[in-house]
Amino acid sequence: MTRLTADFYLRDDVLTVARELLGKVLVTQFDGQRTAGIITEVEAYRAPEDRACHAYGNRRTPRTEVMFRPGGCAYIYLCYGLHHLFNVVTGPEGMAHAVLIRAIEPLEGHALMCQRRKYAAWESLSNRQKMALTTGPGALAQALGIHARQSGQSLTDPASPMWIEEQGLRIADKDIACGPRIGVDYAGECAAWEWRFWIKQSPFVR
DNA sequence: CAAACGATCGGCT
DNA sequence: GCCGATCGTTTGC
Numbered sequence: 436m437t438r439l440t441a442d443f444y445l446r447d448d449v450l451t452v453a454r455e456l457l458g459k460v461l462v463t464q465f466d467g468q469r470t471a472g473i474i475t476e477v478e479a480y481r482a483p484e485d486r487a488c489h490a491y492g493n494r495r496t497p498r499t500e501v502m503f504r505p506g507g508c509a510y511i512y513l514c515y516g517l518h519h520l521f522n523v524v525t526g527p528e529g530m531a532h533a534v535l536i537r538a539i540e541p542l543e544g545h546a547l548m549c550q551r552r553k554y555a556a557w558e559s560l561s562n563r564q565k566m567a568l569t570t571g572p573g574a575l576a577q578a579l580g581i582h583a584r585q586s587g588q589s590l591t592d593p594a595s596p597m598w599i600e601e602q603g604l605r606i607a608d609k610d611i612a613c614g615p616r617i618g619v620d621y622a623g624e625c626a627a628w629e630w631r632f633w634i635k636q637s638p639f640v641r
Numbered sequence: 642c643a644a645a646c647g648a649t650c651g652g653c654t
Numbered sequence: 655g656c657c658g659a660t661c662g663t664t665t666g667c
């Protein structure tokens with residue numbers, strides 16, 4: 436396995452990093468139990484000018500503080516009181532950029548992912564249920580055992596239990612679609628920016 | 642200190 | 655398609 440290193444995340448163009456994350460593999464390994472999936476859908480958030488970004492205007496709060504760290508750590512927060520949303524912090528220190536991971540295609544640890552999501556055994560699921568298991572940011576975080584208290588966790592430290600790795604899957608530009616981000620209607624003109632990217636032919640996208 | 646509000650999901654119609 | 659669940663974070667009084 437080749438864990439992505441700090442130089443991947445430290446680049447200052449979060450839109451490029453977001454597109455390049457498609458096809459990479461998000462992994463968690465807690466208590467020796469490995470679960471992983473291919474990233475199929477992402478969204479970019481970019482302070483200070485992006486009103487949809489929690490750190491809009493470079494506003495620092497206890498929650499958003501980790502977004503200002505050097506790229507390569509997780510920003511995880513609770514949404515709607517029940518969903519833990521996983522983001523990757525990117526850019527150099529002081530630049531609050533992040534990529535929200537919105538969907539993955541299950542690759543390893545199907546049984547544990549089903550268990551965490553309170554689904555029946557993977558083999559017994561309908562195609563629709565298989566898709567729902569890890570499609571949507573709250574769903575994939577639950578499947579991977581991700582929790583907001585892990586916010587700030589390094590993705591590059593060799594000892595860290597969560598990381599992103601390269602497994603040789605390359606997504607060509609022509610296979611990437613883009614559109615406005617989901618659920619950011621409050622963000623004025625920023626709501627129209629096409630900063631959501633997904634793998635065109637993947638069924639693991641909404 | 643109180644209250645409003647989400648970068649959502651799943652179940653039901 | 656619509657609606658209710660549910661709680662940490664933020665902001666304003």
